[in-house]
Amino acid sequence: MASKQSAPDVSRRSERSRRAIFDAALALVAEAGYPKTTVEGIAARAGVGKQTIYRWWPSKADVLLDAFLDLSEQAAEAAGQVPYTIPDTGDLAADLKYVLRATVDELQDPAFAAPSRALAAEGVVNEELGRRFVARLLLPQLELYADRLRSAQRAGQVRADIDPRIALELFVSPLAQRWLQHTGPISYEYTDTLVDYALNGLAPR
């Protein structure tokens, strides 16, 4: 009986530790930046031993990447986007506008913004971390847009000769650059405009 009870106890304790470690990692990287965040600092703030962290993750980069994946899932959940997909109602413009509006909400959520900026900034100068960050967090999201554009190609709403992986950047990258570089305000009206311009083009029809 004892061993049967202990399994869920351990699992609950592990889940609590995991949550505390993620929260500590995200808070530290937001406050101190990536270079000054250490596994020791995360452990101290989470109230666990350093070895608890090293049992689950080989490095601080790995803790942070998992913490970010978890944070993104929570943000998507808060925005009512679970599972994280792009709707396919048959109206491409409406579906893209819907998802980009949810992204605007996510980027303006302070819990998401500060740690995301810290990791993105480090990724700019630390190519190895940047590539891991992009491969685990950004590319899977971009792939959803590419899938939606492929579906639109099958439906005849996007030209067959368009490369979906490049095409999605016409509306995703402007939002990313405004957010990363403070080059302009972000709003629903702005992302709606990006979708209209990208689908219809700038030249007269």
Added chain:
Amino acid sequence: MASKQSAPDVSRRSERSRRAIFDAALALVAEAGYPKTTVEGIAARAGVGKQTIYRWWPSKADVLLDAFLDLSEQAAEAAGQVPYTIPDTGDLAADLKYVLRATVDELQDPAFAAPSRALAAEGVVNEELGRRFVARLLLPQLELYADRLRSAQRAGQVRADIDPRIALELFVSPLAQRWLQHTGPISYEYTDTLVDYALNGLAPR
């Protein structure tokens, strides 16, 4: 006579010091990052007194911004783009492709890339610096694209209801994001494709 001769001497010495300070500032920020770069460090590396720097610039941010403006001018000069303008041959697609190809060259120049990444990374997490960086370095360049698009509107090649300031982001921001976040390779073929997609749109015509 003596005072007449001393003026150009002082000016030559000043120009040499200015050049040495810019080179030191760019090298340090590329090697150590923005937070660890100090006016003292720049002065030591440039072989000048700290007071020489403070006589001309109130802070390290100001030295770096001037050093970057100077670097951008040199890069534009090396790319044969002086004065830094966007050609207006009447062929909008060709003119945009020409300038974006020159930007690809600039982004792949190591002398430009390392300090630019360091300042861009700091701008992501340091909003005040980011906004100054953008206002002095990025927005003037974006304004040239907006002007070229306005000229194209007058020529009937871009729809009159398009906002040029948003429209330019369809081809500028994807290149910026790939470079900043390592989300994909950059090449002439890639930027040419961006221009074609942005002008013609993704939807069938």
